Amino acid sequence: MPEDTPSPSAQFATLLNAQGEAMREFWSQFDTIFDTKSAPQPVQNWNEMSEWADNARHIHAMWLEFIAEKTDNTGIFTSSLDPAQFMLISQGWAKAAPFDAEATQRFAEDSLKLWQSVLGLNATDDAEDSAAELPRKDRRFNDPAWHTHPAYALLHQTYLMLSDYFVSTAEHVEGVDAEKKEQLAFATKALADAMSPDNFLLTNPVVLQRTIESKGENLVRGMRHLIDDLKRGQLTHTDSSAFRLGENIAATPGKVVFETAMYQLIQYTPTTDTVLDVPLVIFPPWINRFYILDLTPKKSFIKWALDQGISVFVVSWKSADASMKDVVWDDYIRSQIEAIDHVRQRLEVPAVHTIGYCVAGTTLAATLAVLARRGEADKVKSATFFTAQVDFEKAGELKSFIDDSQLEMIGQLSPDGYLDGRYLAATFNLLRGRDLIWNYVVNNYLLGEGYPAFDLLHWNGDVTNLPARWHNEYLRDLYRDNKMVVPDALEADGTPIDLTRIETPVYIQAGREDHIAPAESVWRMTRHVKGDAVFLLAGSGHIAGVVNPPAANKYQYWTGNSAAPTLEKFIEGAEEHPGSWWPHWLGWLQEHDATQVPAKGKRIPGKTKKDPVIEDAPGRYVKTR
Structure with missing residues (x-):
């Protein structure tokens, strides 16, 4: 000094x-x-x-x-x-x-x-x-x-x-x-x-x-x-009595056409006379309920996709219980492959389009790598990633929860083999404490105000449990050690995972203000896959950046040079567009196969006795607590 x-x-x-x-x-x-x-x-x-x-x-x-x-x-x-x-x-x-x-x-x-x-x-x-x-x-x-x-x-x-x-x-x-x-x-x-x-x-x-x-x-x-x-055991954000699954939320008509101990597969009823020949299989994150993509009809991505003439299937994951204590990442990858194969066989098509949201997008990337290693990459015509990470070097504030001592503490919260979803909800709320915790402490507890009827907040509070073993390995191997981007450092179902083998066309969407999967982290997927990659930056964050229907006329998105060396360079040369990015994605999808077929036969689930179904959408699993 x-x-x-x-x-x-x-x-x-x-x-x-x-x-x-x-x-x-x-x-x-x-x-x-x-x-x-x-x-x-x-x-x-x-x-x-x-x-x-x-x-x-x-x-x-x-x-x-x-x-x-x-x-x-x-x-x-x-x-x-x-x-x-x-x-x-x-x-x-x-x-x-x-x-x-x-x-x-x-x-x-x-x-x-x-x-x-x-x-x-x-x-x-x-x-x-x-x-x-x-x-x-x-x-x-x-x-x-x-x-x-x-x-x-x-x-x-x-x-x-x-x-x-x-x-x-x-x-x-x-x-x-x-x-x-x-x-x-x-x-x-x-x-x-x-x-x-x-x-x-x-x-x-x-x-x-x-x-x-x-x-x-x-x-x-x-x-x-x-x-x-x-x-x-959970902070209330909204009037839960205002929403009823299958009635005014998650209400798009469809049938459960297949189920396992891990998930139910929902096929939705088409709303157009003809549909794209290649169907779409959506994998939502199992850390939340699938109906984030099927909120009220005006916000539903699923309904919008149906109205564009797409045959839509969605996986509804089961909330974990003690019977799933041994479930690991391999099981989710096998489930994704199984769902893809079931849709291909059901509609007698060689390939499907896929969407993976958040952690299910991370897993979809692993699924594509496994299929590529096995010589089965042609089962997937295209893959779209909603706010999904594969390179966790810049994974943001969630990395504050993954050193060795904290992983051990999380393990202490899972004595029955699964992590109570309320802990995970509390963690995500903590990332935006002012908005999702203390704002409600003041309004609910001190001012004594009533709860609003808000579908998005209702979904946010509808938590799911996670298999503890898988959750711990995911945080350790991906968030902490960033092994997914190291060729063959991980494997699933006996097959090594190498992202550089992925040649499937991919569409990568990131949210500019995403605090869960930061845009910089999502962008890095473009460094690792070898197929044609389109990167799009959407306005807003992890949820609103995805759930942004065209009719809302909200936010904006940016397109540019997806081969740019950095996100900063992409942004420098990007073009801003007002409103929803969904139509842009639809155009990209149709570029890969615009063939139309009549919406008949098994394209309409459960229409005939020759097509037995399990139950009406949204199914039992989404209602399991």
Whole structure:
């Protein structure tokens, strides 16, 4: 350290002195800034006090009843999904960061600016002008209540300043490897989100005002929501009673034409007189329910594909139970090959088009490699990948969950041979904690608001269990060790996997804002396959970037040089197109075979007695919990 540079302790002392001076000035103006005479009075008369007391008793009674229900005969409290168990995953994240002199200096300067800004709030009566003067903005604090009273302005601005400081320190920590640094940064962001003042009753002016106005009725409703969520072991995002499988969601007509212990195969009823000769087999991820591609009719990719004259089959995976404790990746690859063969035989066609979404796309790539090694690549006419990764070097924030200690902890959560899907849902929610966790804590538990009827959020909460052995191997071999891009480093069903053998035409779709399968990671598939590859970058993320029907007129997509050396180079020369990318994909599909055939015979599932089917779509497996 240069001789003229103050020591860390001297810098810290300077920081404290500066903040102390600002605080003394602040408190000297307390009576002016904090106008206690204008503060709302929660209780005006005895009738109101009685209402407050009734609500308090109601909250207390609900909680005691819940505790009694969840206490076993030994007096031990049990929960259907203990939140403390999930927190095992995050052990080892909390680490002390080395002192950063430059960051500390910035912190001192920002502290002074913050105090000066808040002290100046009483110079204007215009809330918008006051908000505009504050140095930091965040949509969590958009309500005027956070700006019009200096106490709350100081509170949320201090929080944002501290969050920036600690996150920046974590991102620039020295002396640890890159993966540990990413884990530390992720954990710091998650902790900062959790500690936001809007998440707590006494530090959220909007919640306080609602509580006063409703005399605590919002907290009664919030307690009811909280207890319901604790019982089901999962945060509720939407009104689940508003959706019924097979009626107003996953309602596209079809039949289950084949099933195994792993999956059901659904064939949908055509909506056109003629169809493409080559049918389409869709493999959705087994970490979610298949009907993400068959939400309400206006959003359904499956219905849209039918209306374009495509014979559509979809695999509905079974949610894992103890009987699937020995299931591994090989079983999913065998299942994909089996489904492809069944469709070929059923419709008497030599090949099928395929789609693999997310993890099922990763597996589809392995399936193509296995078929190529076996000399059976011609069974698949084309392969489309929705937000699917094969090269996990740049796999994003999910890599924060895959070091050895965390893999061991995940194993502890699977004593019966399968991982409860609620843990996985909690993990994905944590990746977008502000939007998918804390936003709902405030709205559901503190404000006591009702749940919206939102099909996408309903699907998001409809979790599936995973075979524990397969899940652990997937995280270890692919996410951690990135073996899939190493020729013959992995095998399935006795056949080595080498992606460079894939010559099947592929269509690779990525989401520009995807936080689960980052666009850079998805792009890397173009480096490994040898066949004709088309890369398309869609607006939005992992779900909305895929489920974007043309009628919605939303978002955009980019096309360009799929042979560009990097994603950045692709973007530099890419052309932007408004709206949905689905028609672009359809044109690509038809380029490979536009032959039409009449929609008759087994193209219409279960139409005759000679074509026995198992049951109506969406089938039993999607309803299994």
